[in-house]
Amino acid sequence: MNRITQLLRGPWLPPEHGRMPYFWLLSLGYMGWKYIYIAPGALELALLALTVLAFVPLYLASYWARGWQVVACMAASCLIGTAWARWNVGAATFFIFACAMAGRIVHLRRAVLAMLAVIAAGVLASILVPQAQMRFIFLMPFLTGGIPVGIGTIMDARLRRSRQELLRKQEEVEHMATIAERERISRDLHDLLGHSLSLIALKAELARKLVHRDADACASEVADIERSARQALAEVRAAVTGYRESGLAQALASARASLAAADVVFDEQVERFTLAPAAENVVALALREAVTNVVRHAGAKRCSVSLALEHGMAVLRIADDGRARSSADLKHGNGLTGMRERVASVGGRLALRAQAGLELELRIPLGASA
Numbered sequence: 001m002n003r004i005t006q007l008l009r010g011p012w013l014p015p016e017h018g019r020m021p022y023f024w025l026l027s028l029g030y031m032g033w034k035y036i037y038i039a040p041g042a043l044e045l046a047l048l049a050l051t052v053l054a055f056v057p058l059y060l061a062s063y064w065a066r067g068w069q070v071v072a073c074m075a076a077s078c079l080i081g082t083a084w085a086r087w088n089v090g091a092a093t094f095f096i097f098a099c100a101m102a103g104r105i106v107h108l109r110r111a112v113l114a115m116l117a118v119i120a121a122g123v124l125a126s127i128l129v130p131q132a133q134m135r136f137i138f139l140m141p142f143l144t145g146g147i148p149v150g151i152g153t154i155m156d157a158r159l160r161r162s163r164q165e166l167l168r169k170q171e172e173v174e175h176m177a178t179i180a181e182r183e184r185i186s187r188d189l190h191d192l193l194g195h196s197l198s199l200i201a202l203k204a205e206l207a208r209k210l211v212h213r214d215a216d217a218c219a220s221e222v223a224d225i226e227r228s229a230r231q232a233l234a235e236v237r238a239a240v241t242g243y244r245e246s247g248l249a250q251a252l253a254s255a256r257a258s259l260a261a262a263d264v265v266f267d268e269q270v271e272r273f274t275l276a277p278a279a280e281n282v283v284a285l286a287l288r289e290a291v292t293n294v295v296r297h298a299g300a301k302r303c304s305v306s307l308a309l310e311h312g313m314a315v316l317r318i319a320d321d322g323r324a325r326s327s328a329d330l331k332h333g334n335g336l337t338g339m340r341e342r343v344a345s346v347g348g349r350l351a352l353r354a355q356a357g358l359e360l361e362l363r364i365p366l367g368a369s370a
Contacts, residue, residue, distance in 0.1 A: 012060045013060060013063050014063055014064065015297075016160065017063060018299060018323060021059075021060075021063065024097075024100070025056065025059065027093050027096065027097070028052060028055070028093060030090040030092070030093045030141070031048060031051075031052075031084075031088055031090035031091070031093065032090065033090055034088050034089070034090060044087070048088075051080060051084070054080070055077070055080060055094070055097075058073055058076055058077065059073075059077075059097060061073060062074075062101045062104060063104070065101075065104055066104075070101060070102075070104040070105050070114075071105075071114065073098075073101055074098040074101045074102065074114060074118060075098075077094045077095070077097050077098040077101065078094065078095060078098050078118060078121045078122070078125075080094045081093075081094030081095045081098070081122065081125060082121070082125040082128070085125045085126065085128040085129055085138065086128040086129065086130065089129060089134050089135075089137045089138040091125075091138070092122065092138050092139070092141050092142035092146075093141075095118055095119075095121065095122035095125070095142050095146055096141070096142060096145050096146045096149055098118040098121075099115050099118050099119070099146040099147070099149050099150030099153075100149050100150060100153045101153075102114045102115040102118065102150050102153065102154055103150075103152075103153030103154045103156060103157035104157065105154075106161070108154070108158065111154045111157075112154065115147075115150035115151070115154065118146070118150070119142075119143070119146060119147065119150075122139075122142050122143075122146065123139070126138050126139050126142075163262060163263070166262070167258075167262065167295060167296070170257065170258055173257075174254060197232070200225050200228050200229060200232075203221050203224050203225045203228070204221075204225055206221050207221040207222050207225065248275070248280050248283055248284045248287070248307075250284070251283075251284035251285075251287045251288050252268070252270065252287070252305075254288060254291075255287060255288070255291040255305065256268075258291055258292070258295050259291060259294070259295065259303055262294075262295045263301075264294065264295065264300055264301060264302065264303050264320075265301065265302040265303070266303055266304075266305070267302065267303070267304035267305070268304075268305050268306075269304075269305070269306040269307075269308075270305065270306065270307040271307055271308050271309060273309050273314075273366075274366075275314055275366065276366065278346050279314055279346055279348075279364045279365070279366065282342045282343055282345075282346055282348065282362075282364060283307070283314060283316050283362065283364065285339070285342060286316060286318075286339050286342070286343070286350075286360075286362050287305065287316065287318065289336075289338070289339050290318040290339075290360050291303070291305075291318070293358075294318075294320045294322065297322075298320045298322025298323060298324065298357070298358060299322050299323050300320035300321050300322035300357060301321055302320065302321050303318070303319070303320045304317075304318070304319050304320075305317070305318050309366065310363075312365065312366050313363045313364065313365060313366065314363070314364045314365075314366055315361065315362070315363050316360075316361070316362040316364075317359065317360070317361050317362075318359070318360045319357060319358070319359040319360070320357045320358055320359075321356060321357040322357045322358060323357075324354035324355075324357055324358040336352075339362075343362055343364065346364055346365070347364070347365050348362060348363055348364035348365065349362075349363045350362050350363075351363075
């Protein structure tokens with residue numbers, strides 16, 4: 001019972017396909033054209049209803065199928081079309097669906113061969129249509145629609161897989177860059193502090209030995225210790241400032257690379273002004289999270305990013321032309337929750353608007369500190 005409940009709740013389709021596959025099910029209406037001119041019998045109506053009830057789960061399952069399972073779905077769709085060919089020329093739609101399923105086959109050559117096999121099966125099934133005129137009505141939509149649909153789905157699937165591969169490679173590059181950056185910071189801090197702390201330790205030891213023997217020499221060593229400590233502190237502050245200043249710049253560079261890899265046009269309008277380290281960190285993390293959502297979930301063709309200074313507030317706006325059309329389309333996951341918490345921690349505000357895509361607006365006080 002739990003398994004059945006889970007299946008009914010879904011998801012019925014992989015999220016990356018969106019809702020368009022449900023729209024294509026309207027093509028089953030082609031089966032009803034016959035009944036505009038010829039009244040159907042009760043038995044025929046019952047068989048048609050059973051056919052639709054059997055085909056819809058088969059169609060949805062084809063999106064999850066892999067390997068031989070895809071071929072099985074295509075064969076089942078062809079069998080349904082063949083069974084109806086003699087009685088209803090609208091059965092050609094099942095062969096068009098079978099051509100579309102070829103896009104789920106990973107290897108290009110096998111996908112094309114499978115599509116050609118479906119076309120051959122459709123042509124053979126047309127022999128079952130009793131009249132020549134009806135046979136033409138059966139073949140015309142199948143041949144003019146099945147071939148373009150098959151080729152289109154195969155190419156779309158290849159582009160989708162290439163995009164996913166690019167995203168995985170981008171994630172690997174970002175992960176390796178993070179590791180390299182951590183190693184660089186470790187080396188820099190070791191180089192900065194190793195020598196200074198060793199020197200301070202030696203001078204402190206010497207001062208301890210001189211404290212009772214030579215007060216002047218001890219005072220000189222203590223002064224050196226103070227001077228060395230201040231110099232080390234200044235070097236560390238300079239290094240940390242450099243890391244923080246590269247935070248937003250790195251986030252912008254990563255956004256450009258990620259959006260370019262996903263074939264999303266990037267419009268950038270970023271003003272240069274000084275941000276407090278905590279504020280810059282929040283802006284950089286928000287930018288990275290938003291761009292990740294655009295690349296992975298929005299299905300957008302264009303993304304714009306602007307950063308401006310307005311009335312003492314740093315205002316970051318990120319907009320895309322993706323799928324979001326209302327607040328119901330927004331998924332409040334961990335990324336968005338974390339973004340809200342980080343913005344709130346520095347006294348800022350986060351606003352989301354979904355109309356012709358998603359627009360994110362983040363306002364942070366210029367001198368915000370965590």
